[in-house]
Amino acid sequence: MKQALFTKLEQYYDEMVEIRRYLHQYPELSFKEEKTPQYIADFYRKLGIKVRTGVGENGVVARIKGNKPGKTIALRADFDALPIQEETNLPFQSKNPGVMHACGHDGHTATLLIVGKVLHELKEELSGEYVLIHQHAEELAPGGAIAMINDGCLEGVDAIFGTHLWAETAYGTVRYKTGPFMAAADRYEITIKGRGGHGAMPHKTKDAIVIGSQLVMNLQQIVSRQVNPTEPAVVSVGSFVAENAFNVIADTAKISGTVRTFSEQIRDQVEKEMERIVRGTCTAAGCEYEFEYARGYPAVVNHQDETEFLMKVAHEVPEVSVVEESNLEMSGEDFAHYLQHVKGTYFFTGAKPDAPITYSHHHPKFDINEKSMLVAAKILALSAIDYQHSETKCKQKATV
Numbered sequence: 001m002k003q004a005l006f007t008k009l010e011q012y013y014d015e016m017v018e019i020r021r022y023l024h025q026y027p028e029l030s031f032k033e034e035k036t037p038q039y040i041a042d043f044y045r046k047l048g049i050k051v052r053t054g055v056g057e058n059g060v061v062a063r064i065k066g067n068k069p070g071k072t073i074a075l076r077a078d079f080d081a082l083p084i085q086e087e088t089n090l091p092f093q094s095k096n097p098g099v100m101h102a103c104g105h106d107g108h109t110a111t112l113l114i115v116g117k118v119l120h121e122l123k124e125e126l127s128g129e130y131v132l133i134h135q136h137a138e139e140l141a142p143g144g145a146i147a148m149i150n151d152g153c154l155e156g157v158d159a160i161f162g163t164h165l166w167a168e169t170a171y172g173t174v175r176y177k178t179g180p181f182m183a184a185a186d187r188y189e190i191t192i193k194g195r196g197g198h199g200a201m202p203h204k205t206k207d208a209i210v211i212g213s214q215l216v217m218n219l220q221q222i223v224s225r226q227v228n229p230t231e232p233a234v235v236s237v238g239s240f241v242a243e244n245a246f247n248v249i250a251d252t253a254k255i256s257g258t259v260r261t262f263s264e265q266i267r268d269q270v271e272k273e274m275e276r277i278v279r280g281t282c283t284a285a286g287c288e289y290e291f292e293y294a295r296g297y298p299a300v301v302n303h304q305d306e307t308e309f310l311m312k313v314a315h316e317v318p319e320v321s322v323v324e325e326s327n328l329e330m331s332g333e334d335f336a337h338y339l340q341h342v343k344g345t346y347f348f349t350g351a352k353p354d355a356p357i358t359y360s361h362h363h364p365k366f367d368i369n370e371k372s373m374l375v376a377a378k379i380l381a382l383s384a385i386d387y388q389h390s391e392t393k394c395k396q397k398a399t400v
Helices: 002-011 013-025 035-047 105-121 145-150 208-219 221-226 264-285 304-315 335-339 371-389
Strands: 050-055 059-065 068-078 127-135 159-166 173-176 179-182 184-193 233-241 252-261 288-297 300-302 322-325 343-350
Touching: 002 013, 002 105, 002 371, 013 035, 013 105, 013 371, 035 050, 035 059, 035 105, 035 127, 059 105, 059 145, 068 105, 068 335, 068 371, 105 127, 105 159, 105 371, 127 145, 127 371, 145 335, 159 304, 159 335, 159 371, 173 304, 184 208, 184 264, 208 221, 208 233, 208 252, 208 264, 221 233, 221 264, 233 264, 252 264, 264 288, 300 304, 300 335, 300 343, 304 322, 304 343, 304 371, 335 343, 343 371
Parallel strands: 068 127, 068 159, 159 343, 173 322
Antiparallel strands: 050 059, 059 127, 173 343, 179 300, 184 252, 184 288, 233 252
């Protein structure tokens, strides 16, 4: 079965590339996806595969039943793009101004579509059922995963597998992590309400820029002095805006940024410490403030049995030369929600391009090594099939 699976996937590699390049030309932003889910649904319908659209708003779910009873395994790919003007000059560069597939989701979608096509062709030889989850809005909280779950995409599912084509990891490398893998991703906004005035008369003002500058420095003490140094955490200031004429002292300053953690306890602690520091800094300066803290995706926490199973499968793929444990990743992923409902694992498939310079995810010149899609397809498809015969206990609600 493994060789037949790999052979079919290899036969459809050119089609996989064609799909990826087509989708790359027509990217759509999170929660605004219209043509992409339609394209996905049409692809499955032409093959005679059962498909459901509008799942959790814009998601698409296809189901393929094998000829024999067995477990129900889900595979997931996301398909939204980012508000970035592409600068790659590729022949298939984005045709939608200001929108770009700068994170590889076009490759994720192409990979899963061809996996679905091959599973469908082999269904008479397969056991169980295969649920292909095409998710919208991964890039923008609250994300599409939780809405799709609430709309039943995990109904009957025993385990789920997903991968990210990772352009900063060498082609042929698979990176895994048992337990916490990717961070919880939160955002905050702070508005400092001072009292503006003439730049020559600072004594009559409450300078929002000075107060904001103090606040930025004070926030740096949370991770360095309040959080246990054995617990990973990040508090970053991403924006500080106080626009005025050169001779005007700012009335208002707005600061925003992100917080990344792995432990819910540390997540709670950081939020409380931030509010305390904002309140204290502004009170000392005699000004008012607004503080908003929005929780994004929880941490991605992989399950041990499924991760160890995935490692064994990865070793069976000829193109994979390295299977290594990953460091913790401070980036976030709403695949975390699936892992809070069913057993599973999320991993990185090396997709570093054959180019002198590698541009990171979310960069205007981002690209992937398209050969990585075939590697990902082989791992995902073989994992779904071989998991039917694994001894891992199923139907047990995941706990994090």
